[in-house]
Amino acid sequence: MSAVLGVSVGTSAVRMTTPKVCQAVEVGSGRGAELAAQSIGVLLEHEDIGATGVAFGDDLQADAMHQAMALQRLHNYQLVPEAAAVVALLESVGQLGPDDHTLVLYDLGSSGVTVSVVDRYSRTAVAVRRSDVAGGDLFDGLIAEQQWHDRGIDPPADDWAAADFASRCRTAKEQLSTSGAAAVSGDGGLILLNRERFESLVRVPIEGSARLAREVVAESGRSPDLLVLLGGGARIPLVQSLVPHWLALPTVVPPEPEMVAAQGAALLATPVEAPAEPEPVRTTARSRGAHRPPRGPSRRQLGIAGAAAAGLVVIAGIGFALDRGDDTSSQGEQHVVDVTEAPAPPSTTTPAPTTTTPAPAPVAPVDESEPEPIYEESVAPAAPAPRYLNLPAPIQIEVPPNIQLPPGMTR
Structure with missing residues (x-):
């Protein structure tokens, strides 16, 4: 039996989910759509996929996905708005109550935060805003600066060392989501950080994102019923406590907040037939008349x-x-003409x-359906x-x- 594939494209990672596969592929700068299409093509070669759903955030991303999928000659896919994908997943896992009509989606990812006010039943966004006031990359940078200044760790000497150090700072941040302290070793030195110090570093950016969410709610003119925390940043304990406090709304956090859009896209995906090849245009004598x-x-x-x-x-x-x-x-040659023989003089x-x-012979009608005129x-x-x-x-x-x-x- 064929499976269903769900895909979401972020600025830092492409996330793919099937009943057997759940993975994230890191994205380089500006290559999200291309990497997503290539990853889908590779997966289709090894898995029996009957339908593919790809979640998109805006029209620009949708156009980029269409072009990238066309380059890979992939046709069996369906683009799904992220808002519709999230609502579908929340309904399937039972995290929406009967009175939850208007939702606030707070999505904190690596490069920034996106806040959307969504109508549940139309599955459309009433208001959307995105900002880089907070994000996972920003939090990693704050941890790196703290380690250099407070603990005396030398800054990386080259690009490779800088990338490795940033990766270890991200690992420390993720550890602090589930524990009170983090310790990550590496060539540049041991990274040590506790949750209290970490929260003091990221409180201001998180409060800025909460203020943004409140502004978006005011712009929408709606009275939200529920706050939904999404993205990898939704795992941070300070986000789970601070943002709901600013919005004064009941809050839900899905079990895998960074995979919600991909999972919802898989739920909404349906098989799509490849477009038929256009038939060659047959040129007749009539159509070639102009030439x-x-x-x-x-x-x-x-x-x-x-x-x-x-x-x-x-x-x-x-x-x-x-x-x-x-x-x-x-010349003198004469001929006598008898009048009686000729009734009238010449x-x-x-x-x-x-x-x-003479009347022209009938011409047979020309058969204009002949493939080539005879000249x-x-x-x-x-x-x-x-x-x-x-x-x-x-x-x-x-x-x-x-x-x-x-x-x-x-x-």
């Missing part, structure tokens, strides 16, 4: 042009014959021949082979008897 090269003359046009040329040749031949007749009469004016163009080559009409042609039957021209007709022509 069709100029067509040469058709067979019908060539036929008409040929007929016209032939008619001109006939007329030219008659004219040539008449010219010859005039030349012979001028006309000295040659009437213009009347040409009747005919433009061929100039050839001159007719015989020099003299017999005129069509309807045309009669009287020729003087003294004119000898060329071969092939009859009176």
Whole structure:
């Protein structure tokens, strides 16, 4: 049976949860969406995942996730708003009462704090604000400064030593969430810190985040019913006591406050089919009409042009014959015409021949559905082979008897 994957993308880590896997992958600067998509792709290669839900905080993060997933050629996923994911998880574990209509989500992560006022039934945020007034990285820095100044530990000499020292300060902070003192050894020296000293370092930032939460509630115009502490910072005892005091609200802390968004996204995830490949566009003769090269003359046009040329040749031949007749009469050759044999004297004016163009043969309709149009080559009409042609039957021209007709022509 296929499992469901839930993912949340933070500024410091990508968190992934399935019935078998629950892990966090540290994120470099500005690579949260890319790392999330790559991690999802690797997990899909080794696990039978039927649906994937990815929680997002805002539209900018949603767009980044869409682009990153497209680069990995991943389509079976669903983006889920963080507010909807949190509400779904809280309802599934029974941490919301019947009268809890408006929730305040206080999410204290590594880079800052996000406060949202959420309507439970619409699962939408009424008001949202984010600030870096408090955060896990800030708390780690305060611990490092305290160790350098109070305990005389030398600052790191290079980047690698600085990263290692920051990691050990974070470990000490996490230990203080469950114990009264922390001791973390390393190359730079032993980090020693108790909870009382730690709370004195982080009280001011936490109070600043609580003041921010109260301002967001006032901006929303709602009367909240419940405060929900989320993120890794929700495990700090001072946060659990100070923030509810400032807001004067009943408070719940989920068992895994940093995994709530990912778990809720898994609950809301549904399978998504890959988009169908677009069919190739078939180009027809009609659609290619705008790009069709100029067509040469058709067979019908060539036929008409040929007929016209032939008619001109006939007329030219008659004219040539008449010219010859005039030349012979001028040389003294006479021919007596009996009036009784010719009812009327020959006309000295040659009437213009009347040409009747035969009706063109019917042209078969062009099948425009043919895949490729057939273009005919433009061929100039050839001159007719015989020099003299017999005129069509309807045309009669009287020729003087003294004119000898060329071969092939009859009176």
